[in-house]
Amino acid sequence: MQSLQPASFEDLCGLPLVGQTTVQSLQKWRRYLETERRVARNTLDAYGRDVGLFIAFIGDYRGEIVETSMLAGLQIRDFRAFLAARRADGLSSQSAARLLSSIRNYYRYLARVEGLENDAIEAVQSPKIPHRVPRPLTEEAAKSVMETLPELADEDWVAARDLAVISLLYGCGLRIGEALALNGGDIPPGDTMHITGKRGRERIVPILPAVRSAIETYEAACPFALTAGKPLFVGKRGGRLNPRMIQAAMQKVRDALGLAESATPHALRHSFATHLLSRGGDLRTIQELLGHADLKATQIYTEVDSARLRDVYDQAFKRG
Secondary structure, eight states: GGGGGOSSSSHHHHHHTOOHHHHHHHHHHHIIIIIOOOHHHHHHHHHHHHHHHHHHHHHHHHOBBHHHHHHHHHHHHHHHHHHHHHTTTTHHHHHHHHHHHHHHHHHHHHHHOOOOOHHHHHHOOOOOOOOOOOOOOOHHHHHHHHHGGGGGSHHHHHHHHHHHHHHHHHHHOHHHHHHOOOOOOOOOSSSSSEEEEEGGEEEEOOHHHHHHHHOOOOOOOSSSSBBBBBBBBBBBBBSSSHHHHHHHHHHHHHHHHTOOOTHHHHHHHHHHHHHHHHHOHHHHHHHHHHHOHHHHHHHHHHHHHHHHHHHHHHHSSOHH
């Protein structure tokens, strides 16, 4: 099974147990996600990996080529067998729930666009996920990350690039996929910019002077031409920067500063929201800045702020 794990939609369509009708369906699903749903590249890749794992498993489990007619006829026990196999491999409840969500997304496409319905997938219960509060960095830790991360890069222009990216995450609250999707010319001369987020939702976010300065320093140092319509953030070969490069940079800074594993690029977005809230920002404004469709998604930061206050109180009044 390990050798069959796809890393992209292209790999998924090339699996030996994927039948022609399924290949065609997957290609149409990808176009649908890209053009109609306008999902981010990271989400698109995750869907490809998740559904690829499922199809590879079903092919082995059933011992036959996976055509769409088979997918439409799968029973609850087939889906449960897949989840059980993944959990046996040590998959967390949260990751298992994400896998099931990706598979359901594909099945909803099959039902809506191709008329292939399967009620069994909706009857499968998602794993229970423990309630978790986001773990932002403290303001001091965030400042240390901004100061230290560029020092760990092996080239000056890469240091400037990494600082510009994390400045967008912490200073503007962008998701990493949103930052890396920016093209040359997307940063306007004014003090705000338009961002296209999940499901094509657009929002306006302010550009702080420090963020603009970091981006301009990177643009001046970058050895590649950052023209309009081309990627703003590039790798060492000039192609659009892969999120894994920023994740690896954060891993280095975590090690250097002794930060927790939760200090990820996405934690900088959590830090943006939490620090705004602690300084008096209102939830509706923070919701708009983050691009949350539902206020409930933003309200979780009130729990973060309350937990921080409790920690401060406990430290101040801790008995010796």
